[in-house]
Amino acid sequence: MIYGRQNEIVTHKRWDQKMAQEINVDCRGENCPVPLVETRKAIRKAEKDDVIIVTGDHPASKKEIPMAVEAMGLELLSVEGKEDNWEIKIRI
Amino acid sequence: MMSGKATLIVASGEHDKLYSAFIIGNGALAMGMEVSMYFTFWSLERLKKKGINKGPLSKMNFLGLGKLFLKWKMKKANVRTLDKMLDDYVELGGKIFACDMTMGIMGINREDLRDDIITEYCAVGTYVKEARESEITLYL
Numbered sequence: 679m680i681y682g683r684q685n686e687i688v689t690h691k692r693w694d695q696k697m698a699q700e701i702n703v704d705c706r707g708e709n710c711p712v713p714l715v716e717t718r719k720a721i722r723k724a725e726k727d728d729v730i731i732v733t734g735d736h737p738a739s740k741k742e743i744p745m746a747v748e749a750m751g752l753e754l755l756s757v758e759g760k761e762d763n764w765e766i767k768i769r770i
Numbered sequence: 771m772m773s774g775k776a777t778l779i780v781a782s783g784e785h786d787k788l789y790s791a792f793i794i795g796n797g798a799l800a801m802g803m804e805v806s807m808y809f810t811f812w813s814l815e816r817l818k819k820k821g822i823n824k825g826p827l828s829k830m831n832f833l834g835l836g837k838l839f840l841k842w843k844m845k846k847a848n849v850r851t852l853d854k855m856l857d858d859y860v861e862l863g864g865k866i867f868a869c870d871m872t873m874g875i876m877g878i879n880r881e882d883l884r885d886d887i888i889t890e891y892c893a894v895g896t897y898v899k900e901a902r903e904s905e906i907t908l909y910l
Contacts, residue, residue, distance in 0.1 A: 707848055708848065708850075709847055709848050709849050710793070710849075711800060712850055715796050715797075715799075715800050717800065718799060718862055719858075722862070746801045746802060749801050750773065
């Protein structure tokens with residue numbers, strides 16, 4: 679009985695803690711300024727520690743999304759791929 | 771998380787000028803800035819209900835043929851439409867101000883305009899106050 683209650687409390691605490699989410703933003707085929715705008719929308723909706731993964735093929739956005747990430751003081755985890763096929767990871 | 775502010779005066783009602791305004795505005799919002807746009811004179815026509823797409827081109831309009839051609843080229847390049855850009859601008863928290871005085875001159879009433887997207891009806895003082903706090907100000 680006592681064990682049961684303790685377990686319940688523990689489970690409840692764990693249930694309360696939100697897990698960090700991985701959010702995918704697919705901007706392939708999109709032109710200026712959509713990749714930036716869609717990334718910003720995802721950032722606004724995300725919570726602390728969430729990771730946003732943006733994929734795209736618009737060459738200028740590969741440089742500009744990291745600029746926006748820096749301007750907003752977020753963590754740029756990685757920028758990978760070619761100019762016309764890239765993936766950018768951001769941590770909130 | 772916001773860093774800096776951009777303040778734009780949108781005085782032209784032409785399709786291409788509106789595109790410039792919303793591309794710059796959305797870009798600045800996406801880079802974490804606060805953005806305010808002041809609509810005055812001809813641009814007020816574009817704030818009318820269903821008015822956003824109705825502007826002619828500032829150059830080579832050719833009675834609307836030029837605009838049709840540009841729209842076709844933009845669709846081919848997968849450029850987002852102006853009304854979607856306006857939706858993005860509002861969703862990202864961009865503010866729209868309508869100039870009271872020019873509304874009077876142009877014979878435009880509040881009932882004619884898209885009240886749902888207008889932050890405030892104002893005069894020049896509001897613009898000056900915001901512009902002096904801004905890192906970027908543009909006149910389009």
